[in-house]
Amino acid sequence: MQHSARRRVLPGFGLTMGLSWLYLGLIVLLPLSGLFLKTFTLSWDQFWDTVASPRVLAAYRLSFGTALVAALVNVVFGLLVAWVLVRYRFPGKALVDALVDLPFALPTAVAGLTLTTLYSHNGWYGQYLEALGVKVAFTPLGIIVALTFIGLPFVVRTVQPVLEEIDADVEEAAATLGASPWRTFTHVLLPGVLPALLSGFTLAFARAIGEYGSVVFISGNMPMRTEIAPLLIITRLEQYDYAGATAIAGVMLAVSFALLLAANLIQRWTNRRLEARTG
Amino acid sequence: MKPHSPHKLTAALFCLLLSAVPALEGCSKPGAGQGEPITLLNVSYDPTRELYTDVNAAFAKQWEAKHGTKLVIKQSHGGSGKQARAVIDGLDADVVTLALAYDVDMIHDKGQLIPEGWQSRLPNNSSPYTSTIVFVVRKGNPKGIRDWEDLLRPGVAVITPNPKTSGGARWNYLAAWGYALRKNNGDEAKAQEFVSNLFKNVPVLDSGARGATTTFAERGIGDVLIGWENEALLLTDEVGKDKFEIIIPSVSILAEPPVALVDRNVDRKGTRAAAEAYLQFLYSEEGQELAAKHHFRPRAQAAAAKYASHFPTVSLFTIDEVFGGWKQAQKKHFDDGGAFDRLYVPKAQ
Numbered sequence: 001m002q003h004s005a006r007r008r009v010l011p012g013f014g015l016t017m018g019l020s021w022l023y024l025g026l027i028v029l030l031p032l033s034g035l036f037l038k039t040f041t042l043s044w045d046q047f048w049d050t051v052a053s054p055r056v057l058a059a060y061r062l063s064f065g066t067a068l069v070a071a072l073v074n075v076v077f078g079l080l081v082a083w084v085l086v087r088y089r090f091p092g093k094a095l096v097d098a099l100v101d102l103p104f105a106l107p108t109a110v111a112g113l114t115l116t117t118l119y120s121h122n123g124w125y126g127q128y129l130e131a132l133g134v135k136v137a138f139t140p141l142g143i144i145v146a147l148t149f150i151g152l153p154f155v156v157r158t159v160q161p162v163l164e165e166i167d168a169d170v171e172e173a174a175a176t177l178g179a180s181p182w183r184t185f186t187h188v189l190l191p192g193v194l195p196a197l198l199s200g201f202t203l204a205f206a207r208a209i210g211e212y213g214s215v216v217f218i219s220g221n222m223p224m225r226t227e228i229a230p231l232l233i234i235t236r237l238e239q240y241d242y243a244g245a246t247a248i249a250g251v252m253l254a255v256s257f258a259l260l261l262a263a264n265l266i267q268r269w270t271n272r273r274l275e276a277r278t279g
Numbered sequence: 280m281k282p283h284s285p286h287k288l289t290a291a292l293f294c295l296l297l298s299a300v301p302a303l304e305g306c307s308k309p310g311a312g313q314g315e316p317i318t319l320l321n322v323s324y325d326p327t328r329e330l331y332t333d334v335n336a337a338f339a340k341q342w343e344a345k346h347g348t349k350l351v352i353k354q355s356h357g358g359s360g361k362q363a364r365a366v367i368d369g370l371d372a373d374v375v376t377l378a379l380a381y382d383v384d385m386i387h388d389k390g391q392l393i394p395e396g397w398q399s400r401l402p403n404n405s406s407p408y409t410s411t412i413v414f415v416v417r418k419g420n421p422k423g424i425r426d427w428e429d430l431l432r433p434g435v436a437v438i439t440p441n442p443k444t445s446g447g448a449r450w451n452y453l454a455a456w457g458y459a460l461r462k463n464n465g466d467e468a469k470a471q472e473f474v475s476n477l478f479k480n481v482p483v484l485d486s487g488a489r490g491a492t493t494t495f496a497e498r499g500i501g502d503v504l505i506g507w508e509n510e511a512l513l514l515t516d517e518v519g520k521d522k523f524e525i526i527i528p529s530v531s532i533l534a535e536p537p538v539a540l541v542d543r544n545v546d547r548k549g550t551r552a553a554a555e556a557y558l559q560f561l562y563s564e565e566g567q568e569l570a571a572k573h574h575f576r577p578r579a580q581a582a583a584a585k586y587a588s589h590f591p592t593v594s595l596f597t598i599d600e601v602f603g604g605w606k607q608a609q610k611k612h613f614d615d616g617g618a619f620d621r622l623y624v625p626k627a628q
Contacts, residue, residue, distance in 0.1 A: 053615075055624050113493075120498040138483050217490065220483040221441050223623035231486070235443035238360040239614050240385045 032253070038246040050247045055223055056232055063229040064255065066140055067208035070147035074204045075197055078155025083189075085156070086163040100156045103149050108213030115146055116217045138220030143228065146214045151204030158200035159193050166192045195271045202263040209256050316349035317553050322372035324359040324446065324536070325489055326510050330573035331376070337569065338560045342553065350553060358487055359446035366390065366541065373545050373554040376538045378446035380404070381605035383539045392543040406535035407561035408575035411593055412454035414526040415495065415504040415511045422502045426528050427458045430477050430503060437480045438501035440491040442612070442619050447488035449613055451505040454532040456612070457601045461530055475622045496523070507534060508590070509574035516574075533595040536575075 039047065050056065085097055103111065119126045119136040129136055136142045166189065174184040190197075212230040219226040229252055236245035321331055335352040342350040355362065355370070359378035366372045367390035377383055380398060383405075387393045398405045416424050422435050430437050440448035452474065459473035460466070485491040488506060495504040496518060504511075508525075515523045538558050545551040560566045567582035576590050577583050583590075602608035612618045 050615075053624075055620065117498065120500060122499050216486045221444075221486060222484055223620070231444070234486070235441075236615070237364060238444055239609070240360075240364070240389055241615070244615070 035246045035253070036250055038243055039250045041243045042247055046243075047247050050244045051251045055227070056229070056248060058224045059227050059229040059232050060252070060255075062140060062143070062227065063209055063252070066143045066147055066228075067205050067211075070144050070151055070208050071201050071205035073144070073148050074151045074155045075201050078152055078200060078204075079159055079193065079197060081152075082156045082159040082163055086160060087168060100153050103151075104153050108150065108211065109217070111149060112146060112214035112217035115142075115149060115214065119145065119218065137218050138222070138226060140219075140226060142218040142220070143215050143226065146218050147208040147211060150211055150214055151208050154203035154207065155197070155200035158203065159196045162193050162196040191274060195267050195274065198263060198267045198270065202260060202267070205263075206256060206260055209252065316351050317550055318351045318353065319373040319550060319554055319557060320353045320355065320371055321374050321376055321557075322355045322362050322366055322370060323376040324362060324378045325356050325487065326507065326513070327376060327536075327573075328354070328356050330570065330575065333569050333573070334561065334566060337565055338557055341560070341565075342556065352557070358444070360444075366392065371544055371548070372541045373548065373550050374538060374540055374558055376536065378536050379449065379605055380535070380537045381609050382446065383537050384606060386539075386541070390543075392541050393539055394542060397539050398537060400540070401538065401558060402562060403578050404535050405537045405539060406578075407538060407558075407566065408536070408570035408577055410508045410534045410536070410575055411531045411595060412451050412505060412528075412534060413508045413511050413531065414528065415506065415514060415523050416502065416526055418522050418524055420524055420526065424503050424526055427455055427473075427477075427530070430455075430480060430505075431473070432480075435480055435503065436482050436501040437477060437503050437505065438483065438485075438491050438495040439481055439505040440488050441484035441486055444486040445488055445491075447507060447510075448491075449608075450507070450532060450534045452612065452619065453598060453602060453608060454505075454528075457532055457596050458528065458530045460601060461596070471618060471621075474618075478622050508576070512574040512589075527591050527593055530594045530596070532601075533597045535597070 042050070081096075081100065085093065085100075116123075116137050118124050119129070119142060121127065121130045121135075121137070123137070126137060134141070136145060170188055171184055174188045175181070179187065210230060212228070212234070215228050216231060219228060219231075221227055221231055229248060233245045233248050236242075236248065321335070323331060331352075331354050335354065339350045339352060342348075355365075355372075357365075359382050362370075363375070363377060363382035363386055366375060366386055375383060375386065383393065383397060387395060387397060401407070414424060414430075416422065422432075423429065424435070429435065439451045442448040442452045455474050455477055456470050459470035463469035463473075483491075483494055483500060485494055488510060491504065492506065492510060492514060494500050496514060503526075511525050515525055538561060540551070540554055540558060542551075545554045561570070562578070564579065564581060567577040567579040568585075571577045571582045571586040571589065574589075577586065598605060598608060602611075610617070
């Protein structure tokens with residue numbers, strides 16, 4: 001019968017689904033539609049002048065570009081950290097595990113101030129880096145540093161449980177069968193964690209695009225060079241130009257949404273391919 | 280599951296949501312009943328925290344002695360523009376004490392919480408104390424900075440926050456512009472060039488005045504910090520007399536941070552009398568004395584004379600004289616596409 005076919009193990013699908021919609025509606029959809037409604041008070045020309053001015057375009061490029069680089073750095077090092085945490089026992093492991101979450105817990109402004117202190121020309125790292133001719137604070141590189149900092153937990157925490165699922169035996173078996181470490185990594189480990197890695201990347205990237213607090217201190221906020229898009233939203237608000245602010249925000253939101261959607265689709269596709277291969 | 284439970288649950292959820300609302304607005308309870316303490320909220324900008332801690336204690340004491348009721352004054356600090364937007368969006372301020380009149384104007388324009396002409400309701404443009412824009416240099420003044428001209432010299436790094444995000448920075452910028460106008464007999468093009476060259480020497484644009492101070496003082500970046508005199512005095516007095524020196528330029532701007540009653544809020548809360556008295560207190564002998572102690576220039580002769588050694592004389596111009604008021608200055612210089620943006624955005628292709 002149709003009815004019994006739709007029966008689930010847990011009761012209350014209608015209720016939970018309804019509540020989920022209500023919750024998402026109140027917390028996500030309503031505020032976001034408020035944002036777009038505000039944008040609609042602009043004429044098309046005004047909107048276009050706002051979102052396509054050279055300064056705003058430079059900020060978009062910077063925000064999305066640095067967020068992308070930071071997320072990619074986190075994919076590499078996040079995977080490494082997760083792998084070390086899962087595969088090895090070592091003294092201080094609990095400490096390292098807790099450290100990973102620190103960027104989540106720290107108020108972003110504190111993170112920004114601390115990073116700027118470290119990387120400015122007389123800071124702990126900065127004085128040596130600058131001697132080597134690498135300027136970090138008040139350059140796009142500094143923005144990447146801040147975004148890498150706040151994005152790290154996403155990759156580690158999404159990859160970690162998946163790695164735990166993959167038995168170390170599999171890696172060892174591959175090795176005993178004569179696979180090189182690189183081959184073991186690309187053919188055994190990577191396919192298993194790829195979906196999780198992608199979702200970690202997506203989360204880190206999404207978070208970095210909108211990040212404000214930790215970046216304003218280290219970026220130096222120089223127009224056309226180190227001005228992130230969220231800062232331009234703040235400058236609009238300082239002019240009480242709410243509509244202009246929401247216009248810039250709306251474009252960021254649309255681009256972010258498209259990118260997230262694409263990343264999700266790729267993730268699902270990898271998942272399916274993987275299931276087809278293993279199952 | 281029974282068909283009733285979803286409704287019950289939804290109802291429960293709504294009750295929860297509704298009951299959360301008064302909790303959120305807990306501070307806005309109209310609490311002016313018999314013997315109950317009156318609560319005032321002063322929404323201010325960043326560098327006035329210490330000043331108002333003292334003012335509030337002194338005024339509450341005076342009020343209690345006179346009326347027999349307790350008075351609690353809360354303070355809220357942040358960037359001036361951000362604070363004004365919070366009031367427009369519903370923060371229950373009884374009075375605002377901000378960095379520039381433009382922000383109060385917007386509380387009138389966008390929020391309709393304050394009537395037109397608010398600035399003439401209190402003496403001296405509704406600014407009980409003033410300040411001016413000065414330079415802070417490193418001890419011994421290694422770059423020999425004496426006046427605005429020196430900030431344009433090659434190799435001099437100037438620290439000032441971003442006028443787009445900081446009210447304080449707008450005073451800095453206008454002070455430089457006003458100086459250049461006076462120097463060049465009102466030639467606007469020359470003033471634009473002057474300010475443009477000045478900003479070429481700015482390596483970092485912090486988003487707020489305190490951030491710029493940190494950049495200069497803590498990180499050791501830059502040769503000169505442009506900022507409010509009260510902030511400069513605070514820095515040299517409390518952080519390092521042996522590290523920094525204050526340089527007073529030959530010409531600067533009279534910074535008038537305004538105070539205003541938020542009419543709509545005080546009438547709703549029934550706190551008008553207390554809030555009005557609070558603002559008047561700032562003009563009293565005691566209030567002026569406190570302002571001077573916290574490095575703001577007092578308006579009253581007595582306090583000004585007493586602290587004369589503290590505040591060297593500068594040739595000061597006002598924003599009304601040179602720029603025709605804040606609204607015009609904002610539009611011409613700081614709104615998008617204004618003079619400040621043109622310093623940075625490459626000429627249209």
